[in-house]
Amino acid sequence: MSASTGSLGGQLALAWRFSLREMRGGLRGFRVFLACIAIGVAAIGAVNGVARSITTAIETEGASILGGDIRFELNQRQATAEELGYLNSLGRISATSGLRSMALRSDETDQALVELKAVDGAWPLYGAVTTEPQMPVADIVSGSGKLFGGMAPQTLFDRLSLKIGDRLKLGDIEIELRSVLVTEPDAASDGFGFAPRLLISKQALKATGLIQPGSLVEYGYKIALPAGTDAKALRLAAEEKFPQAGFGIRTRDNASPALSSNIERFSQFLTLVGLSALAVGGVGVANAVRAYLDTKRGVIATLKCLGGSGRFIFTVYMVQILILGLLGIAIGLAFAAIAPTVAAAFLSGVLPIALNQTFFVQPLVLAAVFGLLSVLLFAVLPLGRARDVPATALFRGEFTRDITNTRWPYLAAAVIFGAIIAGLAIFTSEDRNIAISFLAGLVLAFLVLRLVATGLAYLAKRAPHAKNVSLRLAVGNIHRPGALTPSVVLSLGLGLTLLASIALIDGSLRSQISGDLPERAPNFFFVDIRSSDVKAFTQTVGELAPQGKLQTVPMLRGRITKINNVEPNAENVPASGRWVLRGDRGITYAETLPENSSLSAGQWWASGYNGKPLVSFSAEEAGELGLKLGDLITVNVLGRDITAEISNLRKVEWGTLGINFVMVFSPNTFAGAPHSWMATLADKTATNSDESKVLNTLAKTYPNITTVRVKDALDVVNRVVGQLGTAIRVAAGVALIASVLVLAGALAAGNRARTRDAVVLKTLGATRRTLMTAYAMEYGMIGLATAIFALAAGYGAAWFVIERIMAMEAKFDPATVALTIIIALVVTVGFGLAGTWRVLGQRAAPALREG
């Protein structure tokens, strides 16, 4: 038995030896291959590495971020004496209070929304507070009577043109700003704020008079536990001891679940974008492998003549491709490995925590596995065909004949590698439905791009005979055997589709936020309106904005503790619906169906209804939680469990930014419960100066009412969306770079093949100008067809994301359309002609002699 068909070990050893000999020719022709793999691996590794550095920072700095080893949260009420006794018994405690409020300059000329945080003398239990100038916290926040100290970040100083020593009016007191708050250790666990922090003492908060029954205050009890205490066990014990308290309990190993979850989701999305970069690069891998094997047909045929089996030939070239693939992966991993360090510098001002800059192995392994599988997926088919290069080619010189049939084991292997990639992408995803949709879209795009290329060639073949020579040559080039059409369409199509869809999503989001959303949204939100102030407040607003429409609703906070008397398990709910079960949500009661919603099932309760508690549930969220009419919902409000039956479902238009609630209860449910009100003011005719007047007057008249100007809030959202959009665009840019590289490689390979054509045409009298015009027309037509497909597919994907996932209205942005077409034409015609120019400069004699 020969070595080439012998044992696997023997065959591999021999194949390894032959591969190394074959690679003595160098890596020429593999630059695009290496770049494609390196870019894809770097993108995936970097995204996951940065995400891991953020989440591990949250984990390792858990106690500091949380402000304690364990943290108990209560909304709208403080701990009872019994609860406080229990909490004090656990360890060293620090109590904080958080709420939003309005702060006025002492001369009452300007005001700003602030995220107020009141701390006690024990704060912070962990981590360090950095201030400028550096002073002890106790000295900064000390005070008495109507004057206390405080600190705020530079943004608030800038916003209200303040300096150290200036004072702010806050409720009934004044706060002297004694220091700039630079680092607040437990800021991340409080979530991202819409407004700058204002940090004061608990005594000061009490003196402000801002806290009233029903005020939206979050009370935090952060505890440093004795060493060796099991925080998780303690959490379970506390939940068991106070089942009705409504404590939100977090431990240091899960200090900021919202931030962790957001980072994981975002990194998952970017990983998918990175994966499409790898898929685009995969086309380059396939092109490079095919081109390389084309140059090796003589060697393959010779090896067959000398006794080499098909399997041996496959192994020899697979070993070479794997060696090159591993080299590309190593280059990609080198970039990915330094990504957390680079990101730490860029994200230091964006994230409320310092990133962990260590070396993360798992994301790199994941990226390497994706890279390796992509190499295998895209190389196995050309390699499988290479074994069928006929040895007879040596006698007949048929080295250029295409081998179109692929043996089934190689097709099966490609399907298996593709399935493993898809499985891995789905398995490692936070939201598997999105991953599945994304991958399905990618596969569909691949298939449709093949169809586009075939359709374009078909149309070119059926096109009427053009009189213009260049046009005739161009149309002929599109459909002739060995045409560049399929490789150009496939190479550029995927990257361009991704870019178009992301640009359209980004454009739609931006137009919602900065376009017509402000038109549809109210001008102001008001929260923490005391029940006793509602009447007077309504009258004041009526005087300030006679054209405005004021809507007031009662506002309570509660969290779902049971569904049909069973504790809900968020794991069983789709990721998009988990937020409803997460912590306290705003709830209300209403006599009639609220605006911006319509009944989709069941009946609204009668006026003056006084039977068992009923609740109206948002239809979309009910669907995600698997709820139906007649189900029982138990909510914990102010420490009390209240169970209501779902009597109807409402379709809620969340996008209008009006007042909307997932749950609206029948008024009798909360009869007598203390609560505040919230309101919106919509005044389409209001100018900036009118809004400032409303803001200023209300801040002075009702210092306890928090006013949020929608324009300011949208600016914050716009900024966040802008930052996320930049990250997404960078990822999409990586895919486009891979696309352009692949395209350049495909065009270079095509140009090698058409050198002889150009030479023959020149000898037959074609001028350089005729040929350049023909090539420009050819590349232009292919580029335009690709751009049209990319726009159609990109718009389809964007529409799905915007309308179905984000439940917003998709917009078709003309600028994106123009940009996509311009990129496609510039890239195809530019790269194509750059290579063709060299082709046209070739001397005729050598090419003709070869022919």
Next chain:
Amino acid sequence: MNIQTPIEPATSVIDLNEIHITLGNGASEVHVLKGLSLNIAKGQSAGIVGPSGSGKSTLLMVMAGLERVDQGTVIIAGTTLNGLTEDQIAAFRGRNIGIVFQSFHLIPNMTALENVAVPMELAGDPLAFTKAEAELIAVGLGHRLSHYPGELSGGEQQRVAMARALAPNPAILIADEPTGNLDSTTGKQIADLLFAKQIERGMTLVLVTHDRDLAARCQRQIAIRAGEIDEANSTLVAI
């Protein structure tokens, strides 16, 4: 399946019986070999001649197991090739048939020594490099062992190709226009070497050539015309 059937002495080592081959499809379909039968004895040298497109190279490929016949039987060195898989034929070829091409077809990234060792390495011969070195010395290229094909002259490349074909000591040596790419002096040197080695090792030599002088040096000339043996222009030598 045993593909190592021992060769019977004084019997035909190439036995083609009523073979037909049609190449191409549709309009380009060509009936290349039309019921051709041919026996070539062990140790005999045979020159196949004929005009372009007559089917000479296809006949050579059939003998090398590179082209499958549509009809008829092909028995080479005592083994019927018709039923073998492609990989079995490749292994059989590596052991029993040496091939010399007009364009040499050396592997560019391998040295002369490595090129010659390839068929023996593929056959799992642990002495592949020792035998390859001896073979290169025998064809007068002992001083060119570590040279790459690009560093050798045309004549030297063809010597390397001959060494590669001879090294596994095959029963049959097939040569396709072995002097076609060489000048006349070098071509004569290569032809001298080819026949010397054939006689020295008692191999069967089958060569295709347009060169009447080269064909005339063979014990037997087989003329092919339009896919059939042109009996009138063939010389038959008794086994």
